[in-house]
Amino acid sequence: SVASNTSSARSSAIVSSVSSSAATSVPTTILLSPSMILPGATGNAYALVDEQNSTAPTTFWFAGWSAGNYPVEATIDLGREYTLTEITLYDANGMGLVEFSDGDLSHPQAVIVSDGLTRYLKFTSYPVNVTTRYLRVKKFDAANLNEVKLKGY
Numbered sequence: 001s002v003a004s005n006t007s008s009a010r011s012s013a014i015v016s017s018v019s020s021s022a023a024t025s026v027p028t029t030i031l032l033s034p035s036m037i038l039p040g041a042t043g044n045a046y047a048l049v050d051e052q053n054s055t056a057p058t059t060f061w062f063a064g065w066s067a068g069n070y071p072v073e074a075t076i077d078l079g080r081e082y083t084l085t086e087i088t089l090y091d092a093n094g095m096g097l098v099e100f101s102d103g104d105l106s107h108p109q110a111v112i113v114s115d116g117l118t119r120y121l122k123f124t125s126y127p128v129n130v131t132t133r134y135l136r137v138k139k140f141d142a143a144n145l146n147e148v149k150l151k152g153y
Contacts, residue, residue, distance in 0.1 A: 045074035096143030103134030
């Protein structure tokens with residue numbers, strides 16, 4: 001009887017420790033910086049993450065006007081694995097497809113978010129649930145994508 005009480009107490013301690021651990025996984029802003037853009041991206045991809053605190057970012061990722069330059073890709077290295085819960089982008093002007101995907105090349109990279117950049121001078125947020133260290137951004141034309149912001153834990 002004492003053994004079963006002890007065992008029962010241990011079980012509830014484990015359960016509560018797991019619950020409290022899960023409760024600490026509150027999504028927060030992941031501060032991005034230009035140094036997180038991996039080498040090899042075409043154009044000034046650092047502009048995707050250079051105005052994290054701006055409410056109206058002005059720099060944008062541009063790889064030239066020639067359609068032959070596109071699509072272009074940039075990979076953001078978050079420095080460690082995160083569970084991403086929200087991807088926010090600032091659509092300045094022009095319309096065109098942008099896709100976000102898991103940039104970890106050790107497994108297939110499914111598209112997480114796809115946006116046609118149809119909102120003029122607006123932030124748009126998408127709820128997501130993906131665990132990765134790398135986020136790949138792929139732009140299919142010269143439409144202006146000015147900033148990317150992330151939340152996660």
